[in-house]
Amino acid sequence: MFGAKASAQSSLRKVVYGSTPAPDIRKPSPPPAKKVEPRKKTVAKAPPVAKKPVGTAAKNRSSGKSATRRPSTRPGWINVTFESKDPDTMIFLNGNHVGTTDENRTFRRTITPGIYRVKGVVGSSVVFPEKLVQLSTDKMSVTVREEAAKKEPEKNDLPFVIPKTQAEIEMELAREMSAKVIKIFADFMDPQKSADITTDDWRFAANAAVLGEFQNLSKQQIEAQRKFAAGQIALAEGNRQKAFADFNLAVQSFPSSPLPHIGLGDAYFASAQWQDARRTYEQARRFGANFWMTHLRLGDIYRILGDKKKAVLSYADAIRFGDTRYETRFLRARALVDIDDMDAAIPLLEELLKEKTTSVVYVALGEAYEMRKREVAALDNYRKAVELDPALPVAQYRLARIYYEQREYQKAVEGFDAALKLDGDRRSFSHEDAREKRSNASVRIRTVSK
Numbered sequence: 001m002f003g004a005k006a007s008a009q010s011s012l013r014k015v016v017y018g019s020t021p022a023p024d025i026r027k028p029s030p031p032p033a034k035k036v037e038p039r040k041k042t043v044a045k046a047p048p049v050a051k052k053p054v055g056t057a058a059k060n061r062s063s064g065k066s067a068t069r070r071p072s073t074r075p076g077w078i079n080v081t082f083e084s085k086d087p088d089t090m091i092f093l094n095g096n097h098v099g100t101t102d103e104n105r106t107f108r109r110t111i112t113p114g115i116y117r118v119k120g121v122v123g124s125s126v127v128f129p130e131k132l133v134q135l136s137t138d139k140m141s142v143t144v145r146e147e148a149a150k151k152e153p154e155k156n157d158l159p160f161v162i163p164k165t166q167a168e169i170e171m172e173l174a175r176e177m178s179a180k181v182i183k184i185f186a187d188f189m190d191p192q193k194s195a196d197i198t199t200d201d202w203r204f205a206a207n208a209a210v211l212g213e214f215q216n217l218s219k220q221q222i223e224a225q226r227k228f229a230a231g232q233i234a235l236a237e238g239n240r241q242k243a244f245a246d247f248n249l250a251v252q253s254f255p256s257s258p259l260p261h262i263g264l265g266d267a268y269f270a271s272a273q274w275q276d277a278r279r280t281y282e283q284a285r286r287f288g289a290n291f292w293m294t295h296l297r298l299g300d301i302y303r304i305l306g307d308k309k310k311a312v313l314s315y316a317d318a319i320r321f322g323d324t325r326y327e328t329r330f331l332r333a334r335a336l337v338d339i340d341d342m343d344a345a346i347p348l349l350e351e352l353l354k355e356k357t358t359s360v361v362y363v364a365l366g367e368a369y370e371m372r373k374r375e376v377a378a379l380d381n382y383r384k385a386v387e388l389d390p391a392l393p394v395a396q397y398r399l400a401r402i403y404y405e406q407r408e409y410q411k412a413v414e415g416f417d418a419a420l421k422l423d424g425d426r427r428s429f430s431h432e433d434a435r436e437k438r439s440n441a442s443v444r445i446r447t448v449s450k
Contacts, residue, residue, distance in 0.1 A: 120144035224254035258288030393423035
């Protein structure tokens with residue numbers, strides 16, 4: 001970007017001090033035959049200075065020529081050369097016109113080292129937009145012209161950047177960290193991004209939440225954020241006791257926010273304390289009536305507690321307030337099946353399958369058709385569920401039930417065996433019903449074989 005270094009010190013000394021000795025200005029001695037004592041005495045006392053090298057200016061004076069004296073560089077100052085593409089380029093330093101380039105397209109000026117705003121102007125056109133340039137003994141020339149085309153900067157051709165102080169660097173880093181904390185919480189509250197927040201994100205938020213002052217947060221908000229993040233970490237690590245403590249402190253710090261109450265409700269939910277979870281989620285709804293997460297959590301807890309109609313309404317509210325995810329729409333349709341509202345459930349489930357085929361949706365639709373006494377449609381959906389996910393216990397169980405009702409006992413036994421083997425935690429269906437029907441199917445098979 002900028003030109004090469006200025007001329008070497010040896011060249012500078014030649015300009016200031018000269019390099020050719022001046023001629024001897026003493027008068028010649030008279031012939032020996034005509035010795036005159038006074039003249040001999042006068043010549044003998046001629047000043048000896050003429051034997052020393054003199055500068056260019058002195059040399060010009062001896063020849064009768066006038067000369068322009070170039071002052072030497074003052075201590076601590078530097079001679080800077082400005083080179084331009086055109087003559088008559090006006091040079092501006094820090095907004096002041098300091099000179100114009102000559103016919104050789106150069107201009108020289110003695111200045112103190114430092115950072116200058118340099119600009120070049122020809123007539124009314126700016127040929128070199130104002131830029132910051134550091135001038136020093138290592139940088140004593142500036143090329144005052146724009147590049148013909150942009151190019152990748154080379155190692156020795158990088159623009160000068162004013163170095164930041166350590167305090168400025170730390171301040172900038174603190175602001176960036178604080179902004180990242182705000183983004184983590186914003187993403188957590190976004191239904192499309194909430195599930196992407198990791199434990200590492202919460203660790204960062206817990207450590208950097210104290211920088212919330214850069215986002216104009218109050219001390220109470222900062223402490224609530226810090227404790228909420230700490231509670232999320234404890235919950236992810238299975239440390240429920242610490243999770244309860246951290247979420248309770250978050251509630252105390254900022255009780256009017258729904259988030260601390262949701263965190264505390266999640267701790268109760270993870271501990272299977274259903275009534276406490278319900279109570280805490282309902283408290284969160286008081287402070288976040290339009291917040292999708294409160295309604296989603298309430299839908300889950302109402303369904304577990306058997307309050308199916310409230311579950312349907314809560315899932316509908318979650319969708320209404322922005323949670324339009326596939327999973328949430330499925331939960332609402334599934335809840336509609338639970339309350340026997342097949343007229344609403346079946347169209348929603350079929351719409352979901354057009355968007356994306358999943359085994360759980362096929363199972364729910366199969367149940368809906370089965371409750372409508374449409375066994376053929378139910379069987380078709382259960383089969384599709386098993387084809388998509390053979391390891392889904394409830395799909396194997398439901399398919400086996402249909403086979404049992406259709407007296408296909410061998411297929412029923414195989415389906416019940418697969419379902420019982422897959423459902424190790426005994427939570428997907430009634431094992432008692434599966435065993436009873438399997439036993440009956442086995443008896444029927446033996447009876448037929450006799």
